[in-house]
Amino acid sequence: MALAQIAEVGNLTLALGLAVSVYVIVAALFSQFKQRGEFFASAKHGIYVVAALATLAVAILEWALITHQFRFEYVANHVSSDQPLLYTISALWGGQEGSLLFWVWLLSLFGAAVLIQHLGQRNHLIPWVIAFIAFTEAFFFSLLIFISGPFVLLAQTPVEGIGLNPLLQDPGMFIHPVTQYLGYVGFTVPFAFALAALVSGDLGYDWIRTTRRWALFAWLFLSLGLLFGMRWAYVELGWGGYWGWDPVENAALIPWLTGTAYLHSVMIQEKRGMLKVWNLVLIMLTFLLSILGTFITRSGVIQSVHAFGVSSMGPLFLAYIAAVLLVFAYLLYLRLDKLQEENRLDSLWSREATFLLNNLIFLGAAVATLWGTIFPMISEIVVGKQITVAAPFFNQVNGPIFLALVLLMGVCTLIGWRRASPQHLVRNFLPPFAVSIVTAVVLFVGGLYDVYGLIAFAASAFVLTTVFLEFFRGTRARMRMYKENVAVAHVQLVNKNRRRYGGYIVHIGVMLAVIGIVGSSFFQSSLQQNLAPGEEATLGPYTIQFQKLLMTRESNAQVIGADLIVFENGKQIDTMRPQKAYYPAADQMTTEVAVRTTARDDLYLILAGWNDDGSATLKVIINPLVVWLWIGFIVFIIGTLVTMLPDPREAKARARVRAERVLVSA
Amino acid sequence: MESILQNPPVKSSTRARSISWKFIIGAVVLLGVIIFVMYNSFQSNTVYYYTIPELNAQRAQLAGQTIRVNGALDKSSIQNDQKNLVLQFNIVEDNLVLPVVYHGVAPDTMGTGESVVAEGKLDGNGVFQANSILVKCPSKYEESQVQ
Amino acid sequence: MEIFIILSLVVVVILLVGYPLVNPLKYQEAHGTRPLARDDNDLYGKREIVFEALRDLQFEFATGKLAASDYAQMKATYELQAAQILQQIDALQPNKSKNAQAVRACPRCHTNMSAQDKFCTKCGAKL
Numbered sequence A: 001m002a003l004a005q006i007a008e009v010g011n012l013t014l015a016l017g018l019a020v021s022v023y024v025i026v027a028a029l030f031s032q033f034k035q036r037g038e039f040f041a042s043a044k045h046g047i048y049v050v051a052a053l054a055t056l057a058v059a060i061l062e063w064a065l066i067t068h069q070f071r072f073e074y075v076a077n078h079v080s081s082d083q084p085l086l087y088t089i090s091a092l093w094g095g096q097e098g099s100l101l102f103w104v105w106l107l108s109l110f111g112a113a114v115l116i117q118h119l120g121q122r123n124h125l126i127p128w129v130i131a132f133i134a135f136t137e138a139f140f141f142s143l144l145i146f147i148s149g150p151f152v153l154l155a156q157t158p159v160e161g162i163g164l165n166p167l168l169q170d171p172g173m174f175i176h177p178v179t180q181y182l183g184y185v186g187f188t189v190p191f192a193f194a195l196a197a198l199v200s201g202d203l204g205y206d207w208i209r210t211t212r213r214w215a216l217f218a219w220l221f222l223s224l225g226l227l228f229g230m231r232w233a234y235v236e237l238g239w240g241g242y243w244g245w246d247p248v249e250n251a252a253l254i255p256w257l258t259g260t261a262y263l264h265s266v267m268i269q270e271k272r273g274m275l276k277v278w279n280l281v282l283i284m285l286t287f288l289l290s291i292l293g294t295f296i297t298r299s300g301v302i303q304s305v306h307a308f309g310v311s312s313m314g315p316l317f318l319a320y321i322a323a324v325l326l327v328f329a330y331l332l333y334l335r336l337d338k339l340q341e342e343n344r345l346d347s348l349w350s351r352e353a354t355f356l357l358n359n360l361i362f363l364g365a366a367v368a369t370l371w372g373t374i375f376p377m378i379s380e381i382v383v384g385k386q387i388t389v390a391a392p393f394f395n396q397v398n399g400p401i402f403l404a405l406v407l408l409m410g411v412c413t414l415i416g417w418r419r420a421s422p423q424h425l426v427r428n429f430l431p432p433f434a435v436s437i438v439t440a441v442v443l444f445v446g447g448l449y450d451v452y453g454l455i456a457f458a459a460s461a462f463v464l465t466t467v468f469l470e471f472f473r474g475t476r477a478r479m480r481m482y483k484e485n486v487a488v489a490h491v492q493l494v495n496k497n498r499r500r501y502g503g504y505i506v507h508i509g510v511m512l513a514v515i516g517i518v519g520s521s522f523f524q525s526s527l528q529q530n531l532a533p534g535e536e537a538t539l540g541p542y543t544i545q546f547q548k549l550l551m552t553r554e555s556n557a558q559v560i561g562a563d564l565i566v567f568e569n570g571k572q573i574d575t576m577r578p579q580k581a582y583y584p585a586a587d588q589m590t591t592e593v594a595v596r597t598t599a600r601d602d603l604y605l606i607l608a609g610w611n612d613d614g615s616a617t618l619k620v621i622i623n624p625l626v627v628w629l630w631i632g633f634i635v636f637i638i639g640t641l642v643t644m645l646p647d648p649r650e651a652k653a654r655a656r657v658r659a660e661r662v663l664v665s666a
Numbered sequence B: 001m002e003s004i005l006q007n008p009p010v011k012s013s014t015r016a017r018s019i020s021w022k023f024i025i026g027a028v029v030l031l032g033v034i035i036f037v038m039y040n041s042f043q044s045n046t047v048y049y050y051t052i053p054e055l056n057a058q059r060a061q062l063a064g065q066t067i068r069v070n071g072a073l074d075k076s077s078i079q080n081d082q083k084n085l086v087l088q089f090n091i092v093e094d095n096l097v098l099p100v101v102y103h104g105v106a107p108d109t110m111g112t113g114e115s116v117v118a119e120g121k122l123d124g125n126g127v128f129q130a131n132s133i134l135v136k137c138p139s140k141y142e143e144s145q146v147q
Numbered sequence C: 001m002e003i004f005i006i007l008s009l010v011v012v013v014i015l016l017v018g019y020p021l022v023n024p025l026k027y028q029e030a031h032g033t034r035p036l037a038r039d040d041n042d043l044y045g046k047r048e049i050v051f052e053a054l055r056d057l058q059f060e061f062a063t064g065k066l067a068a069s070d071y072a073q074m075k076a077t078y079e080l081q082a083a084q085i086l087q088q089i090d091a092l093q094p095n096k097s098k099n100a101q102a103v104r105a106c107p108r109c110h111t112n113m114s115a116q117d118k119f120c121t122k123c124g125a126k127l
Helices: A003-034 A037-066 A073-078 A085-093 A096-117 A126-147 A171-186 A188-200 A206-237 A247-272 A276-299 A313-334 A351-383 A391-414 A422-445 A451-482 A486-496 A498-522 A627-644 A648-665 B002-006 B013-045 B052-057 C002-022 C024-030 C043-062 C068-092 C096-102
Strands: A387-389 A525-531 A536-539 A542-554 A557-568 A571-576 A579-583 A588-592 A594-597 A601-610 A616-624 B046-051 B067-081 B086-093 B096-103 B115-122 B128-136 B143-146 C103-105 C112-114
Touching: A003 A037, A003 A126, A003 C002, A037 A073, A037 A085, A037 A096, A037 A126, A037 C002, A037 C024, A073 A096, A085 A096, A085 A171, A096 A126, A096 A171, A096 A188, A096 A276, A126 A188, A126 A313, A171 A188, A171 A206, A171 A247, A171 A276, A188 A206, A188 A276, A188 A313, A206 A247, A206 A588, A206 A627, A206 A648, A247 A276, A247 A351, A247 C043, A276 A313, A276 A351, A351 A387, A351 A391, A351 B013, A391 A422, A391 A451, A391 A498, A391 B013, A422 A451, A451 A486, A451 A498, A451 C043, A486 A498, A498 A616, A498 A627, A525 A536, A536 A616, A542 A601, A542 A616, A557 A601, A557 A616, A571 A594, A648 C043, B013 B046, B046 B052, B052 B067, B052 B086, B052 B096, B067 B096, B086 B115, B096 B115, C002 C024, C043 C068
Parallel strands: B046 B067, B096 B128
Antiparallel strands: A387 B046, A525 A616, A536 A542, A542 A557, A557 A571, A557 A579, A579 A588, A594 A601, A601 A616, B067 B086, B067 B115, B086 B096, B115 B128, B128 B143, C103 C112
16 A cells, blocks of 8 residues: 555544544433433444544554654654664654644543443443543544644655654653653543533532542653653753753643642542532643643743744634633533532641642642743733743742642641541640651751751651651551551551552652752752863762763764763772763754762763863762652652552442442432 | 430531631631742743844843843854853844853754754843853754753 | 545444444443432432541541540531431432332441441441
């Protein structure tokens, strides 16, 4: 089959995808209004068919990428023949058209997964859910068909492709977009259920529990996306940090913030039947911010100068967001009477109150970050002049906000649900408070004089102690109540309360990450120096001796490295080689840093330049404690997985509610 | 079941109301603080964006102010002193040339860049002292920022 | 060739999506779209929430976060709520014989339990 025909088939899958998605919307709604089961069945088939069509489209594009069909414009722009296979595969999500296709593919798979999850169950929310998923699929198919098509052919076949941006040729960048998109797309499912609950008026017990694990899944992948993105920035971008408040980074952080708020506040609805409207609004915000994040990341609208008019996707994304917002607001207004609170706060000194506070602060951080991120866009539209917001804004606003969140994390652990009595509070507060004071004093005596650093470390000690006490008390209570030994009690404590103790494990991870962040942002030290062969540079305990420059060739790049010997307090400990690589295909240089990690600090070396006389200019950075950021992330992910394990008690309760409601309706 | 009969719970609605009032006041105070902090640091961190002709016209007022300026990169003017890490180049718009000096590691994309966004201050000699530069390349993916 | 592939793709899609419409009777019941019993006050959900709350209270008391007096008072509050909700659910279920199967009392503390429960959610007695 000729290439042109394959491209035709590719375009056809997209067109059919759009047609079937639109049909699913109509059929699902019709089945609901007219109680016609066959149309519901047909809509369900449609969801599976869309998944198959999107898979076919992805397969065609992937085939073109792997076999270097440079007549495809997308292939020519993102692949070169000397590029490693891994990055040829990942070129699918390396560009705008491909990543939009990737988005809709993931969504179509999630749509099918929701149906499979509910096979044989009667759930009257499902027609609404698949109607909304199909609506979103139709939107993305439209973008692919009318704005930026992945199957556009060039008039002539170029001899060679431009290749994937060398900066993106890193294992971190292979995995980062995938996790990020799984997170972004994943929030569509809980939001679809929220809308379905609003439309059907069945706003009670079920929808939040049905979507709990979907929301956790999406949130987990957003977190992983942040982790891989930060890790990539740290090892690949070569400026010594992992977070620069770049619009694309912010676009990933903002939905994570609202999503975190949502995960906390749904617990209050589950336990107390409160905050129903608030939760709906939070999941709506998280979903729309995910869509906005996709748009910001994909169109480069904010980074580029005067780009808003250039990207024709902008108005369409705004229209989609506005449409969802309007429908949501109207439905919410219709159902307000069904959303009254079942309970009130029993006391200001309760876990509910700390959760509410936590929600406000998370939302405050999200609003501040969003404001700083989209302000250049707004100012350009409103006053016709781009006004950017510098990184210190984000640090100055979010620094205190995150410190408040950390303290709240400790306080909330100490306070039980519903009500805490003052004398218990004091008794529970004292040990962690003492530990945090001792930590601050020890650090001060040890020579740490930075006020912010002291406060942050003391706060971390406070929170970690509260969490360890929580484990200790829980285990003790179990040993008393069930006569278990220490080990069994520990395991059973987590096993029988997966959500609660999984959450605490997540908190431990967060605190380890906070320690890493504080260490590397307040106590970083650096040095730039030109060294002739044999000369040395000293920073902190490390002395770096420059040996020689070394030229090597890789499959698609020329590499220049500086051979270095590293001494710590006069003793030779290691050799390191920071490099620069030149990619001829893309005519681009990349920096490949050398990093030596210990529990205490990272020695981070950048080859800044070299000269004809054989000397090299080096940038040496010491990033204290940064390894704890990555360790914290791993603990965090383990904790999240524990909370995602099925909860047999909850599953039983849901089955019971469902069975009784079916029984009564029969 | 007896305990229910013996202990009818006292549900004081006035107490509940005072709690929600306290909470609303607390929330308002909190939001006020966040907005105040935002407003405060927003003032000192907004950077205006100028074209070279605009900068030229308002030279006097803008000297010493942190601003962003954008122009086409004149590749022939790039001088990169790698030993001392001083990068000098010119950016151009409408035949107006702005010399830029940047102390630090040159971005990897400098050699292939089309235009540059520089953030910094205009000094007394009409030289733009950049503290960060953003090189923009032909393809939308090839951007890199140096801090 | 090209026309053949395009046509067959279109036909396959239409067949797959349209099949249930040709055979409506088979799908009318199996994929029932009829909503579950109306549960305007979310009684079943509330019942589960109260049961969970009672469990939580006990644990919170055991880990020393709750004073004994608060514990007793709140336990009583929730037990009363549970009783009220169970009463309302009883009233909701018109068919008494089904109802008797669905809900039964704990032999020890007389709290109402559903038929699926093997142990009493309140006192832990075997049912």
